[in-house]
Amino acid sequence: MPNIRLIVEYDGAAFHGWQLQVGVATVQGELQAAIETFLRTSVSSLLASGRTDSGVHARAQVVTFVVPELPDLARLAWGVSSIMRGKLAVLSAEVVPDSFHPREDAVSKRYLYRIMHRYAPAVLDRGRVWEVQQPLDLERMLEGAKQLIGEHDFAALRAAGCTARTTVRTIFESELSCVGPEIIYRVRGSGFLRYMVRNIVGTLVGLGDGTLCDSSMAQILASKDRAQAGVTAPPCGLYLESVQYEQWRDTATGGT
Amino acid sequence: MPNIRLIVEYDGAAFHGWQLQVGVATVQGELQAAIETFLRTSVSSLLASGRTDSGVHARAQVVTFVVPELPDLARLAWGVSSIMRGKLAVLSAEVVPDSFHPREDAVSKRYLYRIMHRYAPAVLDRGRVWEVQQPLDLERMLEGAKQLIGEHDFAALRAAGCTARTTVRTIFESELSCVGPEIIYRVRGSGFLRYMVRNIVGTLVGLGDGTLCDSSMAQILASKDRAQAGVTAPPCGLYLESVQYEQWRDTATGGT
Numbered sequence: 001m002p003n004i005r006l007i008v009e010y011d012g013a014a015f016h017g018w019q020l021q022v023g024v025a026t027v028q029g030e031l032q033a034a035i036e037t038f039l040r041t042s043v044s045s046l047l048a049s050g051r052t053d054s055g056v057h058a059r060a061q062v063v064t065f066v067v068p069e070l071p072d073l074a075r076l077a078w079g080v081s082s083i084m085r086g087k088l089a090v091l092s093a094e095v096v097p098d099s100f101h102p103r104e105d106a107v108s109k110r111y112l113y114r115i116m117h118r119y120a121p122a123v124l125d126r127g128r129v130w131e132v133q134q135p136l137d138l139e140r141m142l143e144g145a146k147q148l149i150g151e152h153d154f155a156a157l158r159a160a161g162c163t164a165r166t167t168v169r170t171i172f173e174s175e176l177s178c179v180g181p182e183i184i185y186r187v188r189g190s191g192f193l194r195y196m197v198r199n200i201v202g203t204l205v206g207l208g209d210g211t212l213c214d215s216s217m218a219q220i221l222a223s224k225d226r227a228q229a230g231v232t233a234p235p236c237g238l239y240l241e242s243v244q245y246e247q248w249r250d251t252a253t254g255g256t
Numbered sequence: 257m258p259n260i261r262l263i264v265e266y267d268g269a270a271f272h273g274w275q276l277q278v279g280v281a282t283v284q285g286e287l288q289a290a291i292e293t294f295l296r297t298s299v300s301s302l303l304a305s306g307r308t309d310s311g312v313h314a315r316a317q318v319v320t321f322v323v324p325e326l327p328d329l330a331r332l333a334w335g336v337s338s339i340m341r342g343k344l345a346v347l348s349a350e351v352v353p354d355s356f357h358p359r360e361d362a363v364s365k366r367y368l369y370r371i372m373h374r375y376a377p378a379v380l381d382r383g384r385v386w387e388v389q390q391p392l393d394l395e396r397m398l399e400g401a402k403q404l405i406g407e408h409d410f411a412a413l414r415a416a417g418c419t420a421r422t423t424v425r426t427i428f429e430s431e432l433s434c435v436g437p438e439i440i441y442r443v444r445g446s447g448f449l450r451y452m453v454r455n456i457v458g459t460l461v462g463l464g465d466g467t468l469c470d471s472s473m474a475q476i477l478a479s480k481d482r483a484q485a486g487v488t489a490p491p492c493g494l495y496l497e498s499v500q501y502e503q504w505r506d507t508a509t510g511g512t
Contacts, residue, residue, distance in 0.1 A: 009379045057380055068321075074375075081377050089376040119330075120345040121337050123265045124313055124495075172390070 002070045006063045006077070008157065012235060013127055014087035017054040018061075027052070027061075031080070034158035035065065038079040043067050049102045049243040050107065053195070055235030059112075059126075060091065062102040062243045102243070108172060108188050109229060110241040113201045113233065115183040130237035136183070141176055144207045144217035145185065148174040148200065155224035157203065159195035159232075161191040167193060167224075168198070176204070185198065186241075198233040199226075206230030258326045259366070261352040262319045262333070268491060269383055269427070270343035273310040274317075274371045283317075287336070287344060292323065294335040304313075305358045305365065305499040311491030314383075315368075316347065318358040318499045325353065339414050358499070359512060364428060364444050366497040369489065371439040371455045385438065386457070386493035392433070392439070392464035397432055400473035401441065404456065411480035413459065415451035423480075423492040442497075455482075455490040462486030 008031065016024040020032075029089045044250035045065040077090040087253055092227060116122045116129040117136060155167040173188040185201055212220070212230055219233050220228045265353050266288065272280040276288075290304050300322040308314055326472045333346035372378045372385040373392060404427045412424040426446040441457055459476060462468035468476070468486055 009376070011379050036446045036457075059380070075374065086377065086379060086382050089379045091374070118347070120333065120347045123267050123341065123342060124315070126267075127341050140403070147449070249309045 001066050001158055002095050003064055003066050003098050003100060003197065004071075004073070004076075004093060005100065005102070006080075006090055006093050006234070008058065008061050008063055009091055010011065010058050010061065010088040011086075012238075013056045017056070017137075017182040018048055018051040027058075027088065029110050030084065032061065032065075034083040034088075035079045037069055037083060038076060041068055041069065044227040046214050047102050049106050050192075052240055053235055056238045056240065057236075058240040058243045060155055061240055064100065064102050065098065067081070082160065094099075106188055106191075106243050107242045107246055109192065110173075110186065110188040110244070111192070111197045112239045112241045113185040114186075114198060114237045114239070115185070115201070116181060116204070117183050117231075123181075127236050130211075130234050132183075132205060134209045137210070138178070138183075141183075141204045141208040144204050145174045145176045146215040147221070148187070152221050152235070154193055154196055154221070154234055155227045157196050157199040158193040158201070158224055158226065160226065162194050164179065164193055169196070172225070174200075175199075188244075195232050197238060198235065201233035203230035205233065238251040257322050257324055258351050259320055259322050259356060260327075260332075260349060261356065261358070262331070262336075262349050263347040264314065264317050264319055264344055266317065266344040267342075268308065268313040268494075269324075273312070274304055274307040283314075283344065286340065287319065287479050288321075290336045290339040291332075292346075293339060293474050294332060295323065295327055297324055303358050304360050306448075306496075308496055309482075309491055312494045312496065316498045318495055320352065320356065321359050322354075323412070355420055357452040361501050362447075362499050363502055364446055364500045365448065366429075366442065366444040366500070367448070367453045368455060368494045368495045368497045369441040369443075369487045370495070371441070371461070371489075372437060373439050374437040381438075383459070383492050388461060388465075390465045392461065393466070394432070394434070394439075394449050394464065397439075397460045397464040400460050401430045401432045402475070403425070404443070408477050409480055410449055410452055410477070412476050412482055412485045414449040414453050414482065415418075415455070415457040416482065418450050421448055425449065430456075439495040442499075451488050453494060454491065455485055456491070457489035459486035461489065 010027055013026045018027045018028050020028045028046050035043055047064045049062040073093040077093045079106040081089045116131045119133055122129055122131050151170045154166050169191040175186050177184050266283055270281045274283045278283050284302050291299055303320045305318040313380040320492045329349040333349045337345045370385040372387050375389055378385055378387050407426045409424050431442050
């Protein structure tokens with residue numbers, strides 16, 4: 001039975017996160033229903049490269065499922081996008097080896113976080129950015145972002161109820177840039193703990209606005225203490241940008 | 257009586273264009289009402305750098321009005337933005353000389369147009385881009401964009417009912433670039449006829465998709481015939497980016 005891989009874009013505001021929950025709209029639940037409606041058959045439970053939390057967007061989430069027989073993949077992409085009516089779009093659909101697993105085979109993931117840094121409220125980017133008004137020391141933020149690169153214990157930046165076996169992760173890229181009034185944070189890592197990117201961004205802003213004036217990112221990491229880090233940045237500014245795989249390096253970047 | 261200049265961002269989808277009309281929400285009408293509500297006084301009719309059509313966005317429209325006495329400008333910006341509840345934001349407010357006129361003193365204006373070029377429907381950028389699915393010859397489009405630079409008679413690219421005295425305008429910059437699945441067109445000119453930017457973009461897409469395969473942009477301009485040009489691109493992809501003035505060069509770019 002063919003193993004199908006989809007690259008999907010979705011609007012986090014339209015869903016209560018990836019994972020199936022009874023009684024609320026989740027990406028997993030709605031996408032599975034749309035696929036089964038279009039194909040008029042049951043498919044295996046959808047697998048993804050990882051769960052995105054409620055409100056978090058995806059530019060190129062990687063999803064797989066097994067179907068009884070091979071469908072027309074272009075029609076599947078078009079049909080599922082139509083059913084999802086602007087909340088989710090299928091950017092590509094292809095057959096992958098049975099052994100391919102979107103989470104276990106992922107080599108790294110790339111996230112992007114958008115901060116709108118100005119006094120005026122967001123208009124054209126409303127609900128797509130974290131709106132930060134206070135003055136920020138960009139130098140301290142740039143330094144903090146740089147100190148995240150490498151293998152570290154991220155215990156200080158995990159979610160309160162995080163039960164991961166190990167909190168050690170490797171960050172390959174971590175950089176801040178400014179585009180007009182926007183501050184954009186890009187990070188690529190071997191994996192991320194729950195809320196980790198949002199806690200990184202909240203901590204960078206805490207370093208920038210002086211809330212965390214007595215410490216550096218390196219000291220916060222070394223403390224392994226969540227209380228030393230900053231707030232959890234809101235989900236609306238966070239985008240799962242792409243997932244990298246050995247065999248398909250740089251293909252899971254969405255688009256065209 | 258002080259002459260106040262605002263830089264405002266607005267979501268074109270929330271208004272029936274700039275110009276005051278009875279019975280529908282326009283930027284001019286709603287913004288004037290918000291200013292008068294906040295200041296609890298009448299102000300002169302709002303002037304803008306130009307009218308934006310229904311559905312067209314602005315990142316930095318320039319607006320002036322005269323008030324009986326000088327208000328607290330930071331509070332005015334904050335208060336008016338609050339009243340406009342996410343549809344419009346005041347990015348800056350300042351006193352300018354009585355003689356300053358946002359349209360007559362403008363040296364040039366910059367517009368940006370976003371095309372989402374892929375099969376899948378837009379999700380995160382829905383309503384903010386023109387969705388184009390057909391294959392495009394980017395080389396022909398780049399060439400067409402380049403041929404617009406300079407002083408030309410734009411009669412072929414004006415709106416059907418355009419009554420401008422002269423259709424000659426000067427284009428200082430005209431360039432296409434690709435960012436992922438997006439094609440972005442940037443243009444700066446001495447002034448623009450009604451629908452001119454949208455007709456330029458529709459013509460560039462016509463050159464790219466082969467609809468206008470027998471002609472070049474230069475030939476279309478030379479014809480002075482609207483029927484030789486392409487369709488009018490939809491307003492949702494168009495953004496008034498900034499307005500340039502002699503004295504305030506490059507300040508009207510919004511942000512921070």
